[in-house]
Amino acid sequence: MRRLQGRALTAGLLMALLALAGCSTPVTEPAAVTVSGEPGEAPTITYVTPLQVDKTRTEQIWEGTGAPLVEGAPVLIDFWLEDATDASLVKESYSTNPTAMLLTEEDLGTDLYNTLRGQKVGARLLQVSPGTGSGATDYPTVTVVDVLPTRADGEPVAPRPDLPAVTLDASGAPSITATGTDPPSALVAQPLIRGTGEQVGASDVVTVQYTGFAWTTGEPFDSTWTHGLPVSFSLQDVKAWAEGLVDQPVGSQVMLVVPPTYALGVTDSEELAGQTVVFVVDILATGHPDQAAG
Structure with a gap:
């Protein structure tokens, strides 16, 4: 199981524990927020409730070791968001799929933009914010954010x-060189880069970057790299991708050669009817909707 329920101590329980320990000093300040857990797993968050928050503060739980985030470029995050008045879970992405946004203040909002700016892939960050008073989040929040590769x-x-043959540009976007030969008659799933993450399951929701090419010309016809953001979808909706990506580990890049006997699913096109197509797919994350936190 990937998800670990966030937890918090009530102020009353903390007072009782201090009394049992022989300490008579009253608790006048809320406990600090501490975050534990392993990379790739949902965090465990500990603090005294209700948490008093008068301004937004951020903390780097651990530093990222990957590429620096680029202003205006895609950023992919997992997050765990709690209502700091009672430590109840508001929303999380670890059991479903991460969120892709652009690293701009307009897309992220001021607080999250400032939290992410200057960070690297792999970082885990804590953000504690007061309520906005807007009605949507009129309570203080505690959020843990993990920065994922794109x-x-x-x-x-x-x-x-x-x-x-596949060539990658500086951002990671692929192009291919057509072979000039007849395509294979059966589906081909060929790893190009082998990741070390969790294996994709048949009913998972995968988050990917991909480009689709015509076999005969090598020309692209669809790409998340040009659309701007990674996408997430259920493998059950696309038979060819389900057959080719199941059991592949997260972090992998896989070439799928799809004969015309398969429906393209993610990008049907009349111009490509009856043709073999090639997808180069970067597997960024895989989620399990049946295990989503309540």
């Missing part, structure tokens, strides 16, 4: 000479 990250796999 491109595949792992060990390169030796390419197959019978498949199109």
